[in-house]
Amino acid sequence: MLQLNSIEDFNELRRRLLTDQNGKIPTIVISAGTCGQASGANDLIRITKRELLNNNLTGRVKYRITGCHGFCEMEPSILVQPRGTFYPKVNMEKMIRIVEAVNQGKVLEDLLFVDPDTGKRIEKQNDLPFYRNQVRTILASNENIDPIRIYDYIQNDGYSALAAVLEWNEPEWVIDEVKVSGLRGRGGAGFPTGVKWGLLAEQKNGSGKYLVCNADEGDPGAYMDRSVLEGNPHSIIEGMIIGSFATGATEGVIYIRAEYPLAIKHLIIALRRARELGLLGENILGSGFSFDISLVKGAGAFVCGEETALIRSVEGKMGEPRQRPPFPVQKGIEDKPTAINNVETWANIPIIFRNGAEKYSKIGPEGNSGTKIFSIVGKVKNTGLVEVPMGTKINEIVNNIGGGSVSKTPIKAVQTGGPSGGCIPANMFDLSIDYDSLSKVGSIMGSGGMIVMDENTCMVDVAKYFMNFLKDESCGKCFTCRKGTQRMYEILDDISSGKGTLEQLDLLEELAYVVKDTTMCGLGQTAPNPVLSTLGYFKDEYEAHIKEKRCPAGVCKELITFSINENCTGCLVCLRSCPENAITGSKQELHIINQDKCIKCAACKSVCKFDAVDVI
Amino acid sequence: MINLTINGLKISVEEGTTILEASTFLGFPIPTLCNMEGLSPYGACRLCVVEIEEGTNAKLVTSCTYLAEEGLKVKTASSRVIKARKMILELMLASCPQSKIIQDLASTHEVRQQRFKQEYEDCILCGLCVRMCEEQMMAKAIGFRGRGENRTVGSPFDSKSEVCRLCGGCMYVCPACQLRCTYNEPEKAICGGCANLSPPCIEKEKFDDMMCYMEPCVSCEIEKFNNGG
Numbered sequence: 032m033l034q035l036n037s038i039e040d041f042n043e044l045r046r047r048l049l050t051d052q053n054g055k056i057p058t059i060v061i062s063a064g065t066c067g068q069a070s071g072a073n074d075l076i077r078i079t080k081r082e083l084l085n086n087n088l089t090g091r092v093k094y095r096i097t098g099c100h101g102f103c104e105m106e107p108s109i110l111v112q113p114r115g116t117f118y119p120k121v122n123m124e125k126m127i128r129i130v131e132a133v134n135q136g137k138v139l140e141d142l143l144f145v146d147p148d149t150g151k152r153i154e155k156q157n158d159l160p161f162y163r164n165q166v167r168t169i170l171a172s173n174e175n176i177d178p179i180r181i182y183d184y185i186q187n188d189g190y191s192a193l194a195a196v197l198e199w200n201e202p203e204w205v206i207d208e209v210k211v212s213g214l215r216g217r218g219g220a221g222f223p224t225g226v227k228w229g230l231l232a233e234q235k236n237g238s239g240k241y242l243v244c245n246a247d248e249g250d251p252g253a254y255m256d257r258s259v260l261e262g263n264p265h266s267i268i269e270g271m272i273i274g275s276f277a278t279g280a281t282e283g284v285i286y287i288r289a290e291y292p293l294a295i296k297h298l299i300i301a302l303r304r305a306r307e308l309g310l311l312g313e314n315i316l317g318s319g320f321s322f323d324i325s326l327v328k329g330a331g332a333f334v335c336g337e338e339t340a341l342i343r344s345v346e347g348k349m350g351e352p353r354q355r356p357p358f359p360v361q362k363g364i365e366d367k368p369t370a371i372n373n374v375e376t377w378a379n380i381p382i383i384f385r386n387g388a389e390k391y392s393k394i395g396p397e398g399n400s401g402t403k404i405f406s407i408v409g410k411v412k413n414t415g416l417v418e419v420p421m422g423t424k425i426n427e428i429v430n431n432i433g434g435g436s437v438s439k440t441p442i443k444a445v446q447t448g449g450p451s452g453g454c455i456p457a458n459m460f461d462l463s464i465d466y467d468s469l470s471k472v473g474s475i476m477g478s479g480g481m482i483v484m485d486e487n488t489c490m491v492d493v494a495k496y497f498m499n500f501l502k503d504e505s506c507g508k509c510f511t512c513r514k515g516t517q518r519m520y521e522i523l524d525d526i527s528s529g530k531g532t533l534e535q536l537d538l539l540e541e542l543a544y545v546v547k548d549t550t551m552c553g554l555g556q557t558a559p560n561p562v563l564s565t566l567g568y569f570k571d572e573y574e575a576h577i578k579e580k581r582c583p584a585g586v587c588k589e590l591i592t593f594s595i596n597e598n599c600t601g602c603l604v605c606l607r608s609c610p611e612n613a614i615t616g617s618k619q620e621l622h623i624i625n626q627d628k629c630i631k632c633a634a635c636k637s638v639c640k641f642d643a644v645d646v647i
Numbered sequence: 648m649i650n651l652t653i654n655g656l657k658i659s660v661e662e663g664t665t666i667l668e669a670s671t672f673l674g675f676p677i678p679t680l681c682n683m684e685g686l687s688p689y690g691a692c693r694l695c696v697v698e699i700e701e702g703t704n705a706k707l708v709t710s711c712t713y714l715a716e717e718g719l720k721v722k723t724a725s726s727r728v729i730k731a732r733k734m735i736l737e738l739m740l741a742s743c744p745q746s747k748i749i750q751d752l753a754s755t756h757e758v759r760q761q762r763f764k765q766e767y768e769d770c771i772l773c774g775l776c777v778r779m780c781e782e783q784m785m786a787k788a789i790g791f792r793g794r795g796e797n798r799t800v801g802s803p804f805d806s807k808s809e810v811c812r813l814c815g816g817c818m819y820v821c822p823a824c825q826l827r828c829t830y831n832e833p834e835k836a837i838c839g840g841c842a843n844l845s846p847p848c849i850e851k852e853k854f855d856d857m858m859c860y861m862e863p864c865v866s867c868e869i870e871k872f873n874n875g876g
């Protein structure tokens with residue numbers, strides 16, 4: 032088995048891999064992250080292998096199984112390299128045709144992506160409106176790398192940053208470069224990474240120091256970290272090795288939630304391969320410097336993403352945050368100095384050293400450098416992972432890249448920052464997305480979740496949804512967090528069911544500020560954000576629920592009634608769809624909903640083609 | 648030694664002293680519930696919050712867990728602190744009205760209303776019992792389980808613990824187990840009598856059998872005065 036004993040060995044391997052690489056052979060790239068597999072990528076992999084074997088094409092057409100490319104809405108998708116042809120929503124029949132077409136060097140017009148605005152077909156991935164406006168410094172590597180093949184990563188400049196850093200051999204310089212790059216932590220709080228590393232390097236501890244990759248990603252609707260872990264695990268490992276060289280850390284831990292089996296599998300393979308090659312473990316590349324990384328699986332508590340809770344969880348204790356200071360950098364895992372960084376933060380490190388810190392710092396506005404991945408979900412046409420420079424306007428992400436509202440209903444707001452983020456109304460979409468602007472309007476960057484809501488979304492219901500999540504996920508230690516979230520939920524529940532009073536609304540606000548003030552960790556301190564931001568921007572909706580007992584968006588079940596208007600053609604469709612048999616009427620006659628039986632499931636409204644079901 | 652300022656007064660304390668200890672030394676009262684001498688600080692009840700720093704950096708921290716820092720400026724009774732404390736007590740009354748300790752705290756902090764739905768829980772998860780058992784009795788027979796709404800204190804698998812010596816230390820320290828007097832309206836969330844409202848003699852019809860030991864009694868004097876002396 033090949034073992035790299037020096038930096039020269041590594042450079043030699045890299046040269047060989049680059050010359051072996053034949054970029055001209057057409058390659059079918061199958062996006063098979065968790066999202067791709069869930070929508071059928073495994074079938075496509077099978078079909079591709081079969082077709083290539085049966086037709087003796089293995090030498091003429093290659094295939095590559097990769098992590099997620101980001102365009103979830105169009106999964107399972109196929110990318111043909113080097114041409115860059117993009118086939119959305121491929122099924123098994125289409126796959127057979129695509130293999131044949133790739134072999135013949137043809138493009139299948141009828142399978143290409145159709146631009147919903149112009150109706151025109153677009154061939155190249157990079158010309159799609161979704162990809163066109165992104166800057167994919169991290170995510171773009173996913174399509175070029177089979178995550179279980181370390182050589183793929185090395186062919187794509189992988190581990191070259193590590194080799195350069197080891198060659199230069201000056202830990203202080205590494206920390207300075209990270210400071211110059213202006214990289215801020217991608218896990219939510221935006222703490223400057225270089226400063227954190229500097230603090231860890233200063234800590235003198237003979238018995239060891241820890242570096243941790245926080246891969247707990249527990250926000251509902253966020254999966255940027257997963258896509259990097261699954262698609263490019265070596266980039267995180269390389270980042271951590273560079274980090275340990277800079278800070279003198281002796282042990283690494285990747286704390287990953289057990290709900291990410293594919294990511295865990297890829298990480299295990301990647302760690303093993305890196306160790307086998309001599310890039311990880313004792314005496315890395317013969318430099319005399321040693322560092323190893325172990326995996327710790329989390330059991331899926333949101334609060335374990337908080338750094339002090341994470342530390343306790345790694346130690347095998349109950350995941351419960353503790354008072355900071357002392358900060359983890361002073362007292363972390365087993366009381367040893369510990370620096371914790373987010374997955375995406377780590378993935379940025381090799382990029383900084385490959386392209387130069389100075390250049391990196393020029394991306395995005397002052398104080399918010401680099402690109403950020405957002406997972407954009409909800410009521411937009413193009414859901415998926417979007418990578419843009421910091422400081423990009425919300426408008427650009429929601430309306431250009433996201434393609435705007437998926438229905439005719441206009442977009443009302445976007446929720447950023449996960450469960451404890453805030454809602455930003457559509458009239459503020461001119462806001463640029465960076466740590467500081469978002470916190471100014473009462474939201475947070477969080478890890479990059481972005482939920483788009485349209486006029487059919489009730490803001491009271493949204494606040495209630497997040498509060499429900501938080502009251503279950505609070506660790507329960509702080510009385511004000513545990514009871515505060517429960518009481519806020521209780522009041523929101525009263526309001527959404529029409530039992531709320533104006534006094535309760537004031538109480539809700541008062542309580543929200545106290546919870547913010549008196550809780551210990553970030554969970555409690557940000558928990559009132561969904562309430563405060565919706566109260567700030569959508570107070571009229573709350574008041575409508577209370578004063579008029581009306582839900583303007585037609586969501587809160589206790590406050591709405593379904594009825595059928597004159598548009599009804601008597602087509603019987605709704606009647607058949609009603610699970611409670613609450614609709615009566617015969618063919619070509621106006622149907623009627625029996626209000627006593629109606630459970631307000633909205634099945635009738637969703638099937639009616641004539642806009643005949645009203646919700647008031 | 649570490650120098651800090653509490654409510655404008657300068658004090659030097661040894662490293663490792665908490666803000667609570669420093670404030671108590673100076674005589675500034677800070678209410679606590681989950682803190683007890685002899686047990687390690689935990690920071691669960693949040694009642695002991697104080698305000699540190701100034702301007703936009705100002706924030707509330709729990710004084711029982713926060714260690715004194717050089718140059719720290721502490722306010723133990725700013726309006727922000729008082730507001731938070733009252734809300735915390737109101738939340739406690741809403742959950743655990745039967746606790747004498749909570750009722751007394753609420754009274755002394757002039758909490759006169761309870762606006763949430765009344766609950767009757769027999770534990771506020773202050774963790775005193777858990778720490779008592781672990782740190783003083785060296786038994787570790789009970790601990791926390793679950794999170795959020797489902798967090799409870801108990802023994803493993805809810806069965807009798809083999810290491811429990813039935814010492815009763817857990818019950819002894821429990822603030823929720825110390826029952827308040829229920830006056831004559833047991834259902835009311837806020838203690839109705841002595842500390843909070845009017846002295847018994849004003850509402851004579853409710854206190855038929857009660858003796859008044861006040862001499863002279865202020866309310867009697869007032870009543871006399873109102874009736875034209």
Ligand SMILES: Cc1cc2nc3c(=O)[nH]c(=O)nc-3n(C[C@H](O)[C@H](O)[C@H](O)COP(=O)(O)O)c2cc1C
Pocket residue numbers: 215216217218219220221222224245246247248249250333334335336337338339371372373374376478552553554
């Ligand atoms: C309730 C809560 C949950 C968190 N979850 C995560 C998470 O899933 N992933 C993450 O990287 N950081 C999470 N954080 C932030 C971490 O505490 C920490 O700030 C971060 O990992 C530091 O890395 P960075 O400097 O690279 O951002 C969470 C924080 C809180 C308060």
Ligand code: SF4
Pocket residue numbers: 334351352353504505506507508509510512513550551552553554555556
């Ligand atoms: S704020 Fe909430 S989640 Fe954080 S430590 Fe306190 S109770 Fe636990």
Ligand code: SF4
Pocket residue numbers: 769770771772773774775776777800817820821822823824
């Ligand atoms: S049982 Fe009593 S002492 Fe133990 S946590 Fe609950 S309230 Fe505190």
Ligand code: FES
Pocket residue numbers: 678679680681682689690691692693694695696709710711712
């Ligand atoms: S006494 Fe400090 S938090 Fe309870």
Ligand code: FES
Pocket residue numbers: 750827828829830838839840841842
């Ligand atoms: S203590 Fe409750 S009435 Fe006196």
